[in-house]
Amino acid sequence: xxxxxxxxxxxxxxxxxxxxxxxxxxxxxxxxxxxxxxxxxxxxxxxxxxxxxxxxxxxxxxxxxxxxxxxxxxxxxxxxxxxxxxxxxxxxxxxxxxxxxxxxxxxxxxxxxxxxxxxxxxxxxxxxxxxxxxxxxxxxxxxxxxxxxxxxxxxxxxxxxxxxxxxxxxxxxxxxxxxxxxxxxxxxxxxxxxxxxxxxxxxxx
Numbered sequence: 001x002x003x004x005x006x007x008x009x010x011x012x013x014x015x016x017x018x019x020x021x022x023x024x025x026x027x028x029x030x031x032x033x034x035x036x037x038x039x040x041x042x043x044x045x046x047x048x049x050x051x052x053x054x055x056x057x058x059x060x061x062x063x064x065x066x067x068x069x070x071x072x073x074x075x076x077x078x079x080x081x082x083x084x085x086x087x088x089x090x091x092x093x094x095x096x097x098x099x100x101x102x103x104x105x106x107x108x109x110x111x112x113x114x115x116x117x118x119x120x121x122x123x124x125x126x127x128x129x130x131x132x133x134x135x136x137x138x139x140x141x142x143x144x145x146x147x148x149x150x151x152x153x154x155x156x157x158x159x160x161x162x163x164x165x166x167x168x169x170x171x172x173x174x175x176x177x178x179x180x181x182x183x184x185x186x187x188x189x190x191x192x193x194x195x196x197x198x199x200x201x202x203x204x205x
Contacts, residue, residue, distance in 0.1 A: 057130030
């Protein structure tokens with residue numbers, strides 16, 4: 001299915017990238033995850049209706065609407081760019097006109113990613129290399145603190161993962177690589193065309 005066909009199916013408008021750059025070097029230019037990449041991810045990694053998925057740097061919301069449509073999971077978009085946030089809000093309104101049953105399962109937050117307060121139910125976190133390693137480290141520490149308060153299994157899903165993110169997770173945290181999803185026909189030309197899924201598992205209370 002073509003990108004515009006997915007947008008039509010979901011009743012949203014997510015094409016186009018961010019124009020201009022944020023004044024802080026800690027935040028990268030927004031680009032939506034391609035639908036063809038999401039198809040490959042969903043072929044291997046399963047989301048459940050009981051999951052609560054947080055997309056840091058959600059932009060116009062493509063990922064959260066796609067996940068909610070296919071798995072009925074609760075989804076949370078966090079976006080610090082006001083223009084993109086407003087486009088995500090408009091997309092949520094369009095999406096809910098067609099899929100009214102998801103009204104209580106789609107949440108949007110206009111704030112910096114590191115300022116988002118981790119909900120005790122948040123258990124899946126998505127990153128498309130949206131910011132610097134310093135911001136990423138702050139968010140991971142927020143997640144780990146939340147897990148100390150409310151023990152649960154947590155997954156991180158990284159698309160186009162940076163070496164800094166990988167090094168930090170594998171050397172300074174208890175997250176372990178669970179799965180690698182390589183995108184056929186693209187990985188051969190660009191080794192970043194892949195998803196890495198890290199899991200933090202706690203046993204007992």
